[in-house]
Amino acid sequence: MAPRRPGGSRLERLAWLACVLAGAGGATAAVAGDIELHSRSVEMTISGQGGLPLRWLACAGSCADPGSRRQDLVTPGDGALRWAADDPAQAAAMAARQYEARLRETADAIIVELVSAAAAGQPRLVQRYELSRTTHLLRLSLSALPGVRLEMSSGAALVPPRMPGFGAAFSDVEAVRVSVAGQENLGPAAGAATTTGAGREVWTGVRSRFWAWLLQPTVDSALTVQTPSDNRHLLAWELPAGQLELAVYGGPVEWKSLRVVSADLTELLFAALWEPLRWLCLALLFLLGFINSWVGSAGVAIVLLSLAVKFILYPATHVADRWQAEVNRAQSRLQPRLAEIRRQYRGEEAHRLTLQAYREEGVHPLYTFKSLAGFAIQVPMFIAAFDMLAGNFALDGVGFLWIADLAAPDRLAQLPFTLPFFGAHLNLLPFLMTAVSILSAVVQQEASLNATLQARQRRNLYLMALAFFLLFYTFPAGMVLYWTANNVWHLVKVLLLRR
Structure with missing residues (x-):
């Protein structure tokens, strides 16, 4: 399904329609406000203010199928991908930035380029999303003001239903790092924090028993992992100057879904076992x-x-x-x-x-x-x-x-x-x-x-x-x-x- 924007003026809806009709031809159209993207297995709403996802739903199979298994990664008030900084005013300025979206479709992906409005004494920022039509892969190119971090916060929706007794072992959410060498658990004890590195060949994020939400930067960056409470994790990447290129996987811990994105991701399967x-x-x-x-x-x-x-x-x-x-x-x-x-x-x-x-x-x-x-x-x-x-x-x-x-x-x-x-x-x-x-x-x-x-x-x-x-x-x-x-x-x- 092509991307769409809810509401808006007649002129904006006509611009949106022109983008949809242009589709695979690669034409672009400018749209203001929040943008919704629908691929086969992902539904996402990108905020026109702040330039980051407001909603992110991953499906096993087609999201159009009411019976498909699905997992909320980002929803208002639960789970987030957001800007942060030591200076709260700086983070607030990033979150308040208004963006205009340019939409384009190819046979393989839905592409959204968000360009911030001009601000006095501040550079224009560009956030680019490339959502695969058939997999759970999202490619991001992000830019931010100096000193700003990108934070991932896992929500309650990612926590599996709690099973009693020994079954509780299957009810946890873990902060992990995944590479060709296997999976490494990063999560400190509840209330603690740790700082580590996020290498260019490494996927880092959170996983539950059946779902994972992981980022892979193209450059080395510092990563801070906090566990505010049991099964809730906060990961923060320090953004280098210029654009930060990221690959993001948000989907099931299932062989085919993982393998089609990266062979390294299959290390999530049965990670605790001897090879x-x-x-x-x-x-x-x-x-x-x-x-x-x-x-x-x-x-x-x-x-x-x-x-x-x-x-x-x-x-x-x-x-x-x-x-x-x-x-x-x-x-x-x-x-x-x-x-x-x-x-x-x-x-x-x-x-x-x-x-x-x-x-x-x-x-x-x-x-x-x-x-x-x-x-x-x-x-x-x-x-x-x-x-x-x-x-x-x-x-x-x-x-x-x-x-x-x-x-x-x-x-x-x-x-x-x-x-x-x-x-x-x-x-x-x-x-x-x-x-x-x-x-x-x-x-x-x-x-x-x-x-x-x-x-x-x-x-x-x-x-x-x-x-x-x-x-x-x-x-x-x-x-x-x-x-x-x-x-x-x-x-x-x-x-x-x-x-």
């Missing part, structure tokens, strides 16, 4: 996307992803199961002798007899580490799958069965009270997940274990099911669904082995 684990996350992300494109349901895709991972890990789990069986057989042989030694002896004599029992049974004292090694083989895939599901933008706002949003707890029902840690909703999936785990523990029979060790193993499995219930209860439903499906496949395996 090999991060690449494993990306592989699972693409695999889930492929399955989802095939079945057309994100929930079913997660269930099938769990099955696919089972098949991928089968060689490793087969080795792990064999090692575990060897450990179980060794424990079954040793357990009666070790119990007798503990009952009759203490101290050095007990230690000597224990080592003697190991030697006579042909078992190394550290034999139990063999089962841990088998488990460790599977840990990287476990971590990667859960990080991928936690940070997968494609799950945000997507429902499945009774679940309204796979990126939040399933919230089957509202409770009439709020429980500490657990919150104010009944989440069904964690109960189903735990029930399947307990059922698996009940039916599982290890031929390599004697009755005493079998009972001990079952008790440990019950405790593990309880621990996972506490850990997962407040987690996003997509993560819990994956683990529930994983437990179901394990139960099926146990039942098949019993036949």
Whole structure:
């Protein structure tokens, strides 16, 4: 959609119409007042007074689609890109500058050039915006009076809804610096400030779980980061003399949207992980996307992803199961002798007899580490799958069965009270997940274990099911669904082995 200006005189509207009709031909028209720009994925209002955005809306997909996910970056009174200075009068003078806009369109971008009105003893200032028609990229060329800074203030709209318990880890907004080297968190503690550099190859700004708002200057500049309160950040760039060229990304933390603007921005994805684990996350992300494109349901895709991972890990789990069986057989042989030694002896004599029992049974004292090694083989895939599901933008706002949003707890029902840690909703999936785990523990029979060790193993499995219930209860439903499906496949395996 072409840019438009609300209201105005008939002459101004005719000038605007002439600009729209000229469009791709590259013609320009002068317009006074606030200017609205509409691209496919961005809606923006630029102030004719001050020359900076008054409103900035980013959409995943088309903003014309009422069902598209969207995020306010700048709104009146919440979130801002503004002028600042040590001298308040100087900042006020910048904010009060009146501009006339010249509008031009190309096949790829909507271009607005704002030229300030003449002021006594002050130079004319030019602010230029180039908004991509198809991506979330905005190119800025800004000029300011000496000593003036450009400030970015993140608003409450960027803060995700607060989840209870361990789910609160997904509800933060961070000040970050992103480059080819990865993501670095900049945010100081609430109420504190820090000064750093904003390099020409570096994107700096704020991000939440699913959205980012980042600036990349073309020259090195000093940057001050403040955190006035939790999840609210204020970043200030010192402007060099002359024009400051900036690239700005305001959009979803999603592979395609990031990649089309800059490969460096993809470092926002799964940024906390060690690089090999991060690449494993990306592989699972693409695999889930492929399955989802095939079945057309994100929930079913997660269930099938769990099955696919089972098949991928089968060689490793087969080795792990064999090692575990060897450990179980060794424990079954040793357990009666070790119990007798503990009952009759203490101290050095007990230690000597224990080592003697190991030697006579042909078992190394550290034999139990063999089962841990088998488990460790599977840990990287476990971590990667859960990080991928936690940070997968494609799950945000997507429902499945009774679940309204796979990126939040399933919230089957509202409770009439709020429980500490657990919150104010009944989440069904964690109960189903735990029930399947307990059922698996009940039916599982290890031929390599004697009755005493079998009972001990079952008790440990019950405790593990309880621990996972506490850990997962407040987690996003997509993560819990994956683990529930994983437990179901394990139960099926146990039942098949019993036949």
